[in-house]
Amino acid sequence: MIYMDNAATSWPKPDSVYTNVLKTMKRYGANPGRSSHTMAVEAANILLYGREMLCQLFNVTDPFRMIFTYNTTDSLNLAIKGTLKKGDHVITTSMEHNSVIRPLMHLAEMEIETTIVSADSQGLLDPMDIEKSIRPNTRLIVTTHASNVTGSLMPIEEIGKIARNYGIYYLLDAAQTAGCLPIDLGKLPVDLVAMPGHKGLLGPQGTGVLYIREGVDLKQIREGGTGSQSESIYQPDFLPDRYESGTLNTPGIAGLGAGIEYILNKGQHKIMAHITNLEKLFVNAFSQMEGVKIYGPTNIKLRTGIISINIWDRDSREIVNILSQKYNIATRGSLHCSPLAHSTIGTKEQGTVRFSPGIYTTLEEVKACIKAVGEISRKIKIRSI
């Protein structure tokens, strides 16, 4: 099978990820932070290893500012609900995933108002439109780093500077970029970063991260046992315990640590260059192909790792099925959980067929995809599909 669905979950993982998950379950299978016996201490060390790997990759000094969560959605819910209160105003964009939009729509019930700033038809955003939407009660700006539909990159540095100028928190949804693009949290003016463990960071599913910058006033959304201050019936107020209740996914975090270590060893720029090369091939081929419409920025520098297309007027789900059944190519169709992004680029009905190559994708696989799409397009033209 040719796997082109890395934007949903990266696959396969480096061998060390599998090994570390298994080793942790078999050898360090105790509950981290809940006792002082040897295996419990070893399990606690695995959490620290995961945090330290994150700190190295994202240039963060305090490992306890890296909070482990269930997934990016969990991180985003924590960041959004933990910062906002009744009467607050939020600014977000029309390129967001439902993991941002749905919590915000839910908060409308609590008199928290959202302004959705529109991107253009390439999925690109003018940071000035963010600034123009700021009100006296704006407490939070939330944007994705790169759209999961078009791959278009958001002007996050500019948005971050605007947020800083106005004393507004900036939450970055790095679902499509963490691990894939360099993110230097020592420099980037963002306050909160939500990321998945199982995409660009190459860890297993069931792992998410929220980075919380010092000084951010964030309520927890989940209380429970933390293995700390056990004499107290109140949630502890220190990091990471305040935000990490209940038993964490220790084997998953061991795998995540190994995934990040792989990236650090291999060199993030090398991985990036590989994906960009494959992306260029896709973009160049699809741009010139009859019957194929490619979405997102035409300028390759403004996009990353995601290639969304449609073939003639066919429903994207139909094409995904043909690619899977006839060519053994795994892509994703339909609306990618981002309805507003599809409205923005005009694909709310058709959806898009999304190709997302990964670190293990080869040149040959990309060529096979391009060939398949060409074939399908020609067959549709002569009505033989």
Next chain:
Amino acid sequence: MIYMDNAATSWPKPDSVYTNVLKTMKRYGANPGRSSHTMAVEAANILLYGREMLCQLFNVTDPFRMIFTYNTTDSLNLAIKGTLKKGDHVITTSMEHNSVIRPLMHLAEMEIETTIVSADSQGLLDPMDIEKSIRPNTRLIVTTHASNVTGSLMPIEEIGKIARNYGIYYLLDAAQTAGCLPIDLGKLPVDLVAMPGHKGLLGPQGTGVLYIREGVDLKQIREGGTGSQSESIYQPDFLPDRYESGTLNTPGIAGLGAGIEYILNKGQHKIMAHITNLEKLFVNAFSQMEGVKIYGPTNIKLRTGIISINIWDRDSREIVNILSQKYNIATRGSLHCSPLAHSTIGTKEQGTVRFSPGIYTTLEEVKACIKAVGEISRKIKIRSI
């Protein structure tokens, strides 16, 4: 190492758990429910497999009433916060874990009042005390099934009947019993059951479950992408999607399914009999040992799988360290995240040393533990430790 910390996390797991986790990561590594390509469909089938195993073990017909969560704490937060609103009253017990007490204490800020009904010094509860605490605005009763400190069993059938009579929801925290004791949800009058995947159900960490009985009015606490109704910016209202946002821990759930399948194949009564036998050995030996105080019910039928002790007046953490370093025995000390339970049994200062055998614990291991405790007790008496 002799592992006696199964109440924190069961270890080791059946081989099929390791195999299934690994196979899922390697072969079915796609994102479940997010596309129609072959591997995504296979990943979706794994979730269904996990749900079906749960349904078999707990006698539930609709697999979509089994909601996958991050851990028991996540399940409890969902159940508690999803049912309660401003002005409601909740009844709980003095034997609860902080995963119940801390969310309730947090909700006090929202004018949700909690009555904590006291158990006796053996950790046993009189269901009449629950009934006496009911008020017109009581919406929820939450109790553990078995205390994680004393192993004392709560009178859950009686409490359930009381809840039914008054039209109050009953949430059961099955953290210490799911998988260990038969729980027939076809008969038991409970409305919500929170359970860990990684304890008695023998799955990996990073897995939790919430059972939601039909008719329970439960708000979600996390919104996001569900792979369903992607055209909508609002959370879907059907199960399981309403409560399962973001990418689930598919490998973990594969392991959980294998853990439950192991229990089903082995026979839950056989596993129970094994643990009860070991427990009896512990209870009989510790009850007669000089300098050793054993907590919880003296009647073995009123307790399950957990043996908490203290040796003379020594801090439980000191004993845990001696057991770990000198005897290579893994136990848990201190307050077990249940401060009220320790107040109830009078161990708020000392904590308790907790032994929790598991399915793979052998008779010889229990004997070695008993011998070690005897030795430590004698040495403390003659002041040689």
